[in-house]
Amino acid sequence: MIVLDPDENEILQEKSVMIQNGAKVENGILHVTNKRILYEKQGERKLRRAEASKIFLEVPMYEVVNVASAVPKMSLMTKKKLSIEYRDSGDMKIVEFEIKHPEALVDTIKNWATTSKRDHEEKMKAEDQERFRREVELAKAKASKSNVNMINLGNPSQKRDSSAVQTNNNLPRKADTLEVCPECGEVIPENSKFCPHCGYKIRD
Numbered sequence: 001m002i003v004l005d006p007d008e009n010e011i012l013q014e015k016s017v018m019i020q021n022g023a024k025v026e027n028g029i030l031h032v033t034n035k036r037i038l039y040e041k042q043g044e045r046k047l048r049r050a051e052a053s054k055i056f057l058e059v060p061m062y063e064v065v066n067v068a069s070a071v072p073k074m075s076l077m078t079k080k081k082l083s084i085e086y087r088d089s090g091d092m093k094i095v096e097f098e099i100k101h102p103e104a105l106v107d108t109i110k111n112w113a114t115t116s117k118r119d120h121e122e123k124m125k126a127e128d129q130e131r132f133r134r135e136v137e138l139a140k141a142k143a144s145k146s147n148v149n150m151i152n153l154g155n156p157s158q159k160r161d162s163s164a165v166q167t168n169n170n171l172p173r174k175a176d177t178l179e180v181c182p183e184c185g186e187v188i189p190e191n192s193k194f195c196p197h198c199g200y201k202i203r204d
């Protein structure tokens with residue numbers, strides 16, 4: 001038994017032989033869903049206990065590169081095959097399954113692979129953007145934190161420990177005239193039009 005995602009539909013579950021790199025695995029079950037291709041070998045029943053089933057192969061649909069069926073016309077001895085070409089951490093691999101009607105699956109798998117690839121790329125892109133957004137936010141938080149320090153330092157109504165002021169920052173400055181970029185938090189020269197660190201427009 002395999003566990004399906006809520007939006008995952010299984011269209012095939014068939015006892016099949018799997019062939020890869022000349023090696024044959026028998027008595028397994030091929031599962032085809034809109035999200036993956038999976039070959040599972042069920043655990044054998046031993047005298048005392050049943051072995052757990054093993055997943056021999058799991059190919060996400062977005063890694064599928066090509067699908068073909070081989071249907072021999074003449075020989076009754078040769079089995080029909082479904083062959084799947086897929087990417088596996090940078091390598092191209094091919095796996096074949098002996099099933100009854102491979103030709104019926106080819107177009108469906110191709111369509112799903114295309115859809116799945118698009119969804120996967122969008123998901124990766126969204127994750128990249130999210131990561132970038134978080135980095136920017138972190139940088140901004142850091143900058144505004146240093147702004148707060150500067151504001152406190154520059155505020156004469158607040159009691160300040162002058163030794164702390166000195167050790168806080170080694171930049172040469174006059175505490176009350178210090179200007180800080182509101183964007184990146186860096187100290188900027190007085191009356192700058194633009195922040196020399198990040199290019200933020202300070203004044204017209």
Ligand SMILES: [Zn+2]
Pocket residue numbers: 181182183184185186195196197198199200
């Ligand atoms: Zn700046």
